[in-house]
Amino acid sequence: MTVLTAPVQQLTRWSLGHAVPALAFRARARRGDLQARVVGATNSGGDLPTDLFDAIREAGPFYRGGLALATSRHDVVREVLASPDVAAGRIAATDGVLARPAAWADRRVPTGPLTPPSLLAIEPPDHTRMRKLVTRVFSVRAVERLRERTEEVAAELVEPLARRVEKDEPVNLVEALAAPLPVTVICEVLGVPEEDRERVRHFGDMAAPSLDLGLSLQRFREVEAALRDFERWLEAHVERVRQDPGEDLFSQLVAARDDDGGQLDDLELKATAGLVLAAGFETTVNLISNAVSLLAEHPEQRKALVVGEVPWLAAVDEALRFDPPVLLTARTAVRDTEIAGTRVREGSPMVAMLAGANRDPEVFAEPNHFDVTRANAADHISFSSGRHYCLGAALARMEGEVALRTLHERLPELRVLPGAERRETRILRGWAQLPVG
Numbered sequence: 542m543t544v545l546t547a548p549v550q551q552l553t554r555w556s557l558g559h560a561v562p563a564l565a566f567r568a569r570a571r572r573g574d575l576q577a578r579v580v581g582a583t584n585s586g587g588d589l590p591t592d593l594f595d596a597i598r599e600a601g602p603f604y605r606g607g608l609a610l611a612t613s614r615h616d617v618v619r620e621v622l623a624s625p626d627v628a629a630g631r632i633a634a635t636d637g638v639l640a641r642p643a644a645w646a647d648r649r650v651p652t653g654p655l656t657p658p659s660l661l662a663i664e665p666p667d668h669t670r671m672r673k674l675v676t677r678v679f680s681v682r683a684v685e686r687l688r689e690r691t692e693e694v695a696a697e698l699v700e701p702l703a704r705r706v707e708k709d710e711p712v713n714l715v716e717a718l719a720a721p722l723p724v725t726v727i728c729e730v731l732g733v734p735e736e737d738r739e740r741v742r743h744f745g746d747m748a749a750p751s752l753d754l755g756l757s758l759q760r761f762r763e764v765e766a767a768l769r770d771f772e773r774w775l776e777a778h779v780e781r782v783r784q785d786p787g788e789d790l791f792s793q794l795v796a797a798r799d800d801d802g803g804q805l806d807d808l809e810l811k812a813t814a815g816l817v818l819a820a821g822f823e824t825t826v827n828l829i830s831n832a833v834s835l836l837a838e839h840p841e842q843r844k845a846l847v848v849g850e851v852p853w854l855a856a857v858d859e860a861l862r863f864d865p866p867v868l869l870t871a872r873t874a875v876r877d878t879e880i881a882g883t884r885v886r887e888g889s890p891m892v893a894m895l896a897g898a899n900r901d902p903e904v905f906a907e908p909n910h911f912d913v914t915r916a917n918a919a920d921h922i923s924f925s926s927g928r929h930y931c932l933g934a935a936l937a938r939m940e941g942e943v944a945l946r947t948l949h950e951r952l953p954e955l956r957v958l959p960g961a962e963r964r965e966t967r968i969l970r971g972w973a974q975l976p977v978g
């Protein structure tokens with residue numbers, strides 16, 4: 542029985558989560574639906590569709606697309622993300638007649654970044670309780686203590702990269718620095734043994750498209766298989782850390798108690814480690830590669846950074862604003878409500894376009910201009926906002942700063958060579974290949 546039902550459930554999950562929405566988006570895009578056109582445009586991996594973000598913004602607080610309420614206004618994105626009347630989670634074709642098959646198919650869904658009890662898929666009171674415990678461990682002070690180690694890792698990676706560049710050998714910056722730096726740091730934070738790192742990184746890469754809609758059946762199967770392997774590995778890891786805790790932050794999280802003596806259970810620990818690992822690999826790599834590419838396009842601004850006229854953190858924030866690693870996030874209204882003066886009905890899906898909010902001219906003067914001296918660059922919403930605000934923001938900004946400074950102090954005139962290719966992922970945006978020399 543199980544042998545037969547599992548593949549059918551998987552096929553149903555794929556149909557409802559990918560095939561049907563992809564068809565719906567394509568049909569809507571053909572009819573000019575702006576939100577559906579954003580999905581189409583981000584699929585191609587080219588430039589950000591800033592003209593579509595502008596048109597959505599100009600339509601009012603919300604653009605009523607056929608599939609969701611979309612906004613790319615800075616104030617409205619923040620209002621959506623702060624609202625107690627919306628819940629985080631992906632938009633699925635699960636209303637009406639599709640609700641029952643979807644619930645049946647989801648019985649066997651592998652745990653991923655968007656399935657409970659991942660912080661990204663739960664809401665108060667559970668979210669408040671879990672997040673408080675995780676924040677205690679991932680404090681700003683704890684991140685500052687990681688700075689020295691991050692500097693060592695960056696230096697160890699940049700030196701061989703620089704020697705290859707000096708020999709006129711093209712180097713893929715993603716492989717040589719942007720990926721291994723955050724992977725090494727997050728693995729140390731989570732106490733991942735060295736021999737497991739390559740495998741864990743592979744899980745992360747395979748799991749990243751799980752955020753996207755419209756995967757092919759084959760890709761979807763690969764993603765689910767990787768998520769299951771990842772789940773098994775996480776189970777064993779939690780068990781190992783319980784038996785033999787180390788000095789790392791994850792060992793502290795396993796032991797952490799809230800004021801009432803409550804602790805995270807095994808499922809919550811597994812979900813948190815999985816989310817932190819995946820977030821740690823799959824986003825900061827994009828920040829570093831996007832920023833290096835932007836600075837190579839603006840050598841005069843890069844020079845101001847190298848000579849110390851402008852702090853590196855300013856370049857990190859401007860790169861996050863201009864080319865964010867996470868383009869958008871979704872919410873669903875859990876009751877009838879009003880947001881930004883617009884009535885929103887219970888069950889309405891909403892799309893908060895983080896990348897669009899970052900180009901709102903009401904907040905950022907000349908928003909389509911990359912400028913590391915922009916005074917308010919840090920007002921970007923690339924780390925989201927409200928109760929799901931990125932828990933790793935301080936770590937990611939620190940890693941970005943260390944990576945950019947170490948690289949450019951050693952190679953101040955680094956060039957991007959032909960052959961750059963964007964990653965396949967759609968909601969997450971970065972480079973797969975960034976040849977430099």
Ligand code: HEM
Nearest residue numbers: 660661820821824825828866870924925929931932933937
């Ligand atoms: C440049 C790098 C990063 C970017 C752009 C980024 C972006 C985001 C965004 C947009 C969200 C919220 C999504 C939503 O509201 O639906 C988020 C949440 C989260 N991020 Fe990050 N992230 C980055 C790095 C990291 C790192 C290094 C970690 C690891 C510690 C991390 C851990 C998390 C966690 C645990 C959450 C869930 C928070 C919650 O739901 O309460 N992130 N991140």
